[in-house]
Amino acid sequence: MSETVIKVENISKFYQLGLINHGTLAKDLQGWWAKIRGKDDPNSRISMVSNKNTNSDTDFIYALKDVSFDVQQGEVLGIIGANGAGKSTLLKILSRVTSPTSGCIKIKGRIGSLLEVGTGFHPELTGRENIYLNGAILGMRRHEIDKKLDEIIDFSGVEKFIDTPVKRYSSGMYVRLAFAVAAHLDPEILVVDEVLAVGDADFQKKCLGKMDDVSKKEGRTVLFVSHNMAAVKQLCDRSLIIEKGSIIFDGDCGEAIDKYTTDEMSEFNKFLPSVKRYGSGEAKIVDFIVDPKKPECAKEIKFTFVINSSCEIKDASCAVSFRDSMGNLLFQFFSENMNKTYVLKPGINKISVSVPQCPLVEGIYRSSLWLGKNSKNVLDFCEDSLFLKVFYNQEGKFIDNRKYHIIFDSNWSD
């Protein structure tokens, strides 16, 4: 049984909505003066004046509500949740940037937080000077930095510019240097919030590798917040799902991701009656099934058209096309391209197309469906009637390809 290093007990945090005061002393005094004379505060919001007697409890919002969990030594804990769920508030409280409204957190060891890389960089100072400054801000002692200086410079890959003021750095260099400092901190507990959103794919990979080292080889505890499920999956053993300020799941990482993504799924991979629809109407698409429900990149995927036909139709063909989120047409599967036509019988017909390797990478795509006769007569066309959500490959294949929508297998010489 390993040691508990973080114990979070019933943490709540609420924020007051709206203005806390009038923002300036003068207006506060003005309001106070008005009150003395028995008049309405000239600066208060109208709703407040008219509803003077209503209780303004609703002016508070809970960012976190009664959150409790423990973290063991050497554990990598993923924290996932939608935007605004309270993840960042939790991390802020853990790293002592702000304090909870109630509850208590007990921590064993030093916490290093990477809420944002490059905090406290001074533009006029050189890269080297900033390493010392940033390191000190993050809680490193000078001799620790001395020891690690070469390693940090090497990791950042900006050796050439290390004695140039950072204001002349490109943003990429800046971030790399900043992450390098942060990654070489030696805290017992590391708190990381979405730092991987920066830098190119190569650097991201380096960062993930570094974080893996920190946890697995050095046995440190890591709290990792990310929207990048692939990264969470790769790094974490255990995950929390936070929703509206409360923990709704605490357990195995794979399960957590499954649960989180299923919750998110409601509007994806489901046939939606499309807004733009036209065709003769002799036959109509009534459903379109994606199998599996959570298709993965580079895994088999099968689409099934469910068609309701009013009469017998010969030479029918189907197509499904895909666009990216920007609306660019990517490709289509068209039965006639494969020299395949169907005969539709009155009633329900099912036509499937299966693709051995889903060529789309993790992301959301828009699909339009087409049903026609003799290759040009449109029976039914549904534009954007399905939002296809493709998941990252569980085996890690093509994981760094987010920028390119389409992947395929290729055979390389030995």
Added chain:
Amino acid sequence: MSAEKENWTTIITPRNSFFRLNLKELWQYRDLITSFVKRDISATYKQTILGPLWFFIQPIFTTIMFLIVFGNIAKIPTDGVPQVLFYMNGIILWNYFSKCLVSTSNTFVTNSAIFKKVYFSRLTMPISNVISALVQFIIQFILFIIILIAYKIYGANFKLSTAVFAVPLFVLQMAVLGLGLGLIITSLTTKYRDLTHLVGFAVQLWMYATPIVYPLSMVPEKWRTIYGLNPVVPILEGFKHAFFSTGMPSFTEYGISVATTIFLLFAGIFIFNKVEKNFVDTV
């Protein structure tokens, strides 16, 4: 179980205890204070041609200005002290005070970006400001000493007093006074931004309520008591007395000044402690 409990290194609770001057924590961040001081000094004059010479230019020009306006045009006496030395003596110590006060009172506003991202003992910021201002003061003080010696060689008529040995104490008191008052103001700025505007010119006005461009002897006797309540007056008078053996502030006056200083320091730390934990939610 109880043994395990004692092992916690940090316990985060909603509020700071009533008065928590966490000196141990501050000590852990001593390297950070050094880094901030270095940053302040090296960053201020980067990409300037004159560089550190600016440390000298500012007091020299102010002295010349005072010499012309107050010395020659207004013809305000200086208690028999050579005008240049009289003005410079006041200017450098006052500058140190105002720098401590202004930079400390801007702590939360100027550093909110960094305070929002990472935790470190918040007091490191004002303390490093006070120290970097001290470096500037020392450089200007050396300049003052050089000019003082030059005047002595050319036979100016003034003599040092034993209070010279108390000079470090005067400087320390100035730093503490600026820090304490600054901490109070910066804590209030998290709610009232007006104060940031106020501090700038309040410091200028305050200078004229202090014997810098005129000697204390010119202040009418009936106003002396109220005037003596200004905690900066005895410090400046003591500083002047140390080099020119002019009038000494009375022990009562000095006592009040020291008491005010200590009170402001503790009040400042107390309010600062209260505000620092949650200020990110309001700034």
